[in-house]
Structure formats: C-alpha cells, structure tokens
Amino acid sequence: MIRALFISLVLISLPACSSDPTVGYSSSSLYAPQFRTVSVPIFENETTAREMEFMLTDAVVKEIEARTPYQIIGEQYADTLLTGTIQSVTLRTASQSRTTGLDNEMMIIVAMDFEWLNLRSGNRIVGRKNFTSSALFIPSRPSSEPIELGQFAVVQQLASDIVDQMQSSW
Secondary structure, rough: OOOHHHHHHHHHHHHEEOOOOOOOOEOOOEOOOOOOEEEOOEEOOOOOOOOOHHHHHHHHHHHHHHHOOOOEOOOOOOOOEEEEEEEEEEEEEEEEEEOOOOOEEEEEEEEEEEEEEEEOOOOOEEEEEEEEEHHHHHHHHOOOOOHHHHHHHHHHHHHHHHHHHEEEOO
16 A cells, blocks of 8 residues: 555656756756866956965865866866956945944955856857855954955855856756
C-alpha cells in the first residue's frame, strides 16, 4: 500500500520537473555544461580605490570554486575567460547624526564592466556594462567600522552577483 502510494506520488510529480533548467523546476545544473574551466586574470581598476581589483579577483575565484562546477586554470589551458574593469567606487551618506552632523551610515557603491568569453570560439557568453553592487558600513561610534569593512562587504556581494550572471540564461 505504501509502496503504491509512493510510486504514484513520484509519477505525479515527474511532470513538474524539467530537463531544461531554463523552464520550470529542474534537477540539472544551472551552469553551462560545455565549459569545464575558467581563467580569471586580475581585474583592472580605473579608480583611485587601491587594492579593490585584487580583493575582487580573489572573491570571484573563491565564489566560482565554491558554487560552480568550473575549475580555475591558467588562460592558455582554459575553455573560458572572465575579465573585468572596476569603473567607479562611490561613497554615499545613508544617514547622519542629528546632534553631531557626522555620518552614521555610509554606502559604498562599486560599478564595473565584465565579460565572460568562450576562448574556443571567441564569442561572448555574458557581458555586463555598469554592473553595480553596494554595501553598508557604520563609520560612527560606537561601531567605528573602517572603510575596509565596507569594501570587503561590497566585493563579496559583487563576486556573488558576477557568479550569478554565469548561470544559464533564464
């Protein structure tokens, strides 16, 4: 009885799954199976924010290794190449103290361009211009968070967003 119920439940739920990950629910990978390796050279930085390109490259490599089936490898052996340029780093006040007029919360906003290329064909897989991410940090007392904490947070968010873009198109 239980076995028949289980089999009928499985048969009923099978049409809800799809072999194409772009249509409905799917048990297959969200990442393009024709690629196995990615080369990620150090991103370019067109801003005065020092070291951001190194932090971003490191974060993207770690995100790719943790979340995708792709291996990071040198450009001469890779199937694909992920490149990018940090175009702007902006600080904006989110809130100010009424008593002192000092900034309580600040947003750090990073805009960049990136491209993921198929090295075999030379075609662009994904390309984004003015791709933006932001993070909040609190420079005022009692937290007194340094700007580096905001930079770390925005770099982590940006790396996650870039790897999200590497998924197959919906």
